[in-house]
Each structure stands twice: as structure tokens, then as C-alpha cells.
Amino acid sequence: xxxxxxxxxxxxxEEEPVHLPCNHSTxxxxxxxxxxxxxxxxxxxxxxxxLTSNVNNRMASLAIAEDRKSSTLILHRATLxxxxxxxxxxxxxxxxxxxxxxxxxRLTIIP
Amino acid sequence: xxxxxxxxxxxxxxRGQNVTFRCDPISEHNRxxxxxxxxxxxxxxxxxxxxxxxxxxxxxxxDRFSAERPKGSxxxxxxxxxxxxxxxxxxxASSSLDRTSYxxxxxxxxxxxxx
Numbered sequence: 001x002x003x004x005x006x007x008x009x010x011x012x013x014e015e016e017p018v019h020l021p022c023n024h025s026t027x028x029x030x031x032x033x034x035x036x037x038x039x040x041x042x043x044x045x046x047x048x049x050x051l052t053s054n055v056n057n058r059m060a061s062l063a064i065a066e067d068r069k070s071s072t073l074i075l076h077r078a079t080l081x082x083x084x085x086x087x088x089x090x091x092x093x094x095x096x097x098x099x100x101x102x103x104x105x106r107l108t109i110i111p
Numbered sequence: 112x113x114x115x116x117x118x119x120x121x122x123x124x125x126r127g128q129n130v131t132f133r134c135d136p137i138s139e140h141n142r143x144x145x146x147x148x149x150x151x152x153x154x155x156x157x158x159x160x161x162x163x164x165x166x167x168x169x170x171x172x173x174d175r176f177s178a179e180r181p182k183g184s185x186x187x188x189x190x191x192x193x194x195x196x197x198x199x200x201x202x203x204a205s206s207s208l209d210r211t212s213y214x215x216x217x218x219x220x221x222x223x224x225x226x
Contacts, residue, residue, distance in 0.1 A: 043115075043202050043217030044154065087153055097206065098144065098167065099215060101153025 004088045009106045012078050020073040020105055022088030027068050030093040035062065035073050037084040038104070044087065047073065083109045113137075115218035117203050123224045124193055131189045132221045136205030143186050144215060145178055146202040147171065154202055160186060161208070193225045 005023040012018040024033065034049040048055055048062045050071070055062040061074040075082055087104040091097060116135045124130050136143050142161050146154035157176070158168045162183040172178075175193075180186040190197055200222050204215040 041219075043204070043220050044215075045217065046214040049214075085153075097142065097215070098156040098159055099146075099154070099204075100156065101146075103151075104153055 004090060004102055006086075006088055006102060006105045008103065009108065011108045011110055012075075013110050014080060015077055018075040018078045018082070018107065020075075020086050020088075020107065021070065022072070023070045024088070024090055025069045027090055028092070031090040032093060033062065033064060033068075033071050034089045034091055034099075035060070036087045036089060036099070036101075038087070039081075039084045044099075044101075047086070049091075078107075078109050080109050080111060083107055115203055115205055115216050117201075117218040117221050119221055120219060121222045121224075123226065126195060126225055127192055129189065129191045130193060130223065131187055132201055132203075132223075134186045134188070134203030134205075134218060136185070136203070137207075137216055138184075139207060140205035140216070141183075141208040142206045143180055144204040144206075145186070145188050146204065148200040148202060148220070149198075157188075190223075193223075195225045198223055198225045 032049050032051050035047040036044040037047050038044040048060050050062045050064050063072045085104040085106050087101050089099050118133045144159040145157040148154040156169050157172050158178050160180040163180050175191045178188045200220040202220045204217045206215045
């Protein structure tokens with residue numbers, strides 16, 4: 001599976017936008033970019049995914065670089081409940097869907 | 112949709128004992144996954160089922176580990192002769208074959224402590 005690289009930690013002020021970067025320079029043409037997050041003492045939860053185009057849903061936006069070698073998860077207005085570890089994961093369209101988590105980015109929200 | 116449930120939530124056992132965990136996936140989901148997570152690390156894949164068939168096992172799943180999903184519904188993960196290195200959070204997830212998003216829904220996990 002292609003590897004992703006994320007910063008270990010980030011901080012953001014409450015009610016401000018947060019941009020969480022992910023590098024995936026070895027991504028293949030059939031790899032989808034998925035984001036999951038894990039709140040304290042909970043299992044991971046799906047956030048968003050995309051292939052080539054930018055994506056929006058109720059939780060976040062996903063901006064994908066034109067060459068697909070990087071992406072950015074955007075939380076438009078961070079709240080204290082968004083404090084979590086965020087994982088960027090590549091999943092092949094032809095794979096068995098197992099998730100290969102890295103260490104993710106620990107996001108701290110400052111009140 | 113009551114979500115994925117796991118039982119027990121916490122288990123403390125002595126080294127050498129056997130333990131069994133249960134996972135109840137979302138009812139219409141065909142696929143069920145087990146992951147293990149140690150402190151400060153992301154979850155690591157252990158095994159997955161499609162209906163009752165176990166289709167892949169990680170090298171992390173030693174001979175002391177066995178998983179079953181006998182009727183394609185709930186699943187059990189058994190660890191025999193537990194070791195201190197087995198202490199971790201064991202996570203279960205499920206997904207539907209009918210969805211193209213590959214979204215996996217995770218349970219709250221079972222935290223195992225081996226003393």
C-alpha cells in the first residue's frame with residue numbers, strides 16, 4: 001500500500017479553520033484518499049474521501065492537489081469536539097478495503 | 112442502526128489465560144474487520160471476514176489468535192495463552208458491500224490488560 005506522511009501534531013484556535021495536510025507522493029491512479037478521525041477513548045470514525053476532485057460533506061472538506069501527491073483536510077470552523085487524531089489513508093479501488101493507519105495528526109483545539 | 116458494539120469494553124487477565132471478545136456489526140453489513148491498537152499508535156489490521164468467510168489474516172495474528180464469524184453476523188476474537196505484549200485496544204469495524212465509499216464503522220473497542 002502507498003504510504004502517507006502527516007505532521008505529528010497541530011494546534012488551532014476554536015472557531016477558526018484548520019488545514020490538516022497529508023503527503024502521498026507514491027499514490028497510484030486507483031487509490032482513493034480517505035480521512036478518519038479518532039476522538040479520545042473512541043474507535044475511529046470516517047470523515048471524508050475523494051479520488052481526484054475536491055469534496056465537501058457536513059463534517060469537512062477535502063482538497064486534493066492536481067497531481068494527487070498531497071491532500072488537505074479542511075475543518076471550516078473548529079470546535080473543541082474536533083480535538084482528535086486525524087488519519088489520512090489510501091485505499092486501492094481494487095483492494096480488500098483494510099485500512100492501513102499511520103500515526104496520524106493529533107489536533108489540539110485551543111479555547 | 113445501533114452501530115457496532117463490542118463486549119466486554121474492558122478485560123483484565125493474567126498472563127497465560129485465554130480471553131474471548133465479541134463484536135456485533137451493523138446488521139446489514141457483510142464485511143467485518145478486527146484491528147489492534149497500542150498506545151500512541153494507529154490501529155493495525157488483524158483480519159477480515161466477508162460474511163462467514165475469513166478472507167485475510169495479518170502476520171500480526173499469531174497462532175494464539177483465532178477469529179470466527181460463524182453465521183456471518185457477530186464475530187469472536189480469541190487469544191490463547193495471553194502475553195503481556197497482547198495488552199492493547201481491540202477494535203472491530205464493519206462495512207457494507209453495497210456501498211462504494213468503503214466507509215468502515217468502528218465499535219468502541221475492547222481494552223485488554225494482561226498482568
